[in-house]
Amino acid sequence: MVQFVSGFGLENIPHLPDDPARLWDKFDVKFVSFWVLIRADGTEERVAGALPEHLVTDALVAG
Secondary structure (H helix, E strand, C coil): CHHHHHHCCCCCCCCCCCCCCHHHHHCCCCCCCEEEEECCCCCEEEEECCCCHHHHHHHHHHC
């Protein structure tokens, strides 16, 4: 995961290692490149594929 995060310049976004897949189960993640953005207010945005920059920017500005 460290290589993935640094390779894509994602160091400023929190990442949670999930070796036992508990988070994958809770948020119904089916495959890699599936994102669940959890905002400060608890709302969620689920995205398959690349995470659109505007979702991250909007969440950081609002949070």
